[in-house]
Amino acid sequence: MHIEIHYLPSIEYMALIYAASEVQFEVYENFPKQTFRNRTRILGANGVETLTIPVKHTSGTKQLSKDVQIDYGQDWIRRHQGAIQAAYGNAPFYEHFDPFIQQIFAKKLKYLVDLNIHYFNFLTKVLGKALPNSMTDVFMGFETDSKWNIIQPKETWELRPYYRLMPYRQCFGQSFVPNLSVLDLVMNHGNESLDILMQSLNK
Secondary structure, eight states, X not given: OEEOOOSSOBHHHHXXXXXXXXXXXXXXXXXXSSSTTSEEEEEETXXXXXXXXXXXXXXXXXXXXXXXBBOTTSOXXXXXXXXXXXXXTTSTTHHHHHHHHHHHHHTXXXXXXXXXXXXXXXXXXXXXXXXXXXXXXXXXXXOTTBOTTOOXXXXXXXXXXXXXXXXXXXXXXXXXXXXXXXXXXXXXXXXXXXXXXXXXXXO
C-alpha cells in the first residue's frame, strides 16, 4: 500500500494499513499544511485534544516531506508529554507503554518523517503485528494500491469507506469517541488492541 506517514496515526489509518501485506510511505510529496502528518487526536478530560508538531518552514519554497525538520525552538514536547499523561495516566497500560514513548521524544529526531516512522514501528510492536515498510525514492502519486492523501482532518471519517465504528473502553466521557489516535486504544486495551483494530476496518 502507498500512503503518507502520520504522527501517532488514527485507528482508521492503522486498520487500513493492516489490510495490506506491506506499506510504502510517500516522502517525495510536497509537504502540505494542516494534515495528520504532524498532528494527532487524543481524548482528555475536556474532550478531544489535537496535538501538533511544529515544523520549520522555508520561505517562498515548497519542501518535500522527507526534508521537513521539526521545530524544537517551541516547547511542544513538554506539551505533548503532559497531554498524554493527563489523558492516559490512569489507563491500564500507561505505565507499560509510556517509557517507550518518552524514549522516542528524547531522541529529538531532526526530521518529521523519522519521528513518525519511530512511532509507527513502536505501535506495530505494541499491537503485535509487524508490517514491512519502506519510503519512496521518487514521487509515486496515485499508484494502483494508493491511499495517499485520502485521510484528511478536515473531512469526517464517515465520508470515507474504511472505518467501522467499534466502541471500546475509554478513560473519559459518557459516550464513545471514535477514530482517535491508536494510542487511545493501546493505552486502554493493551494486547487486546489488535483484535479491536481489525474489527474497525470495513471489509
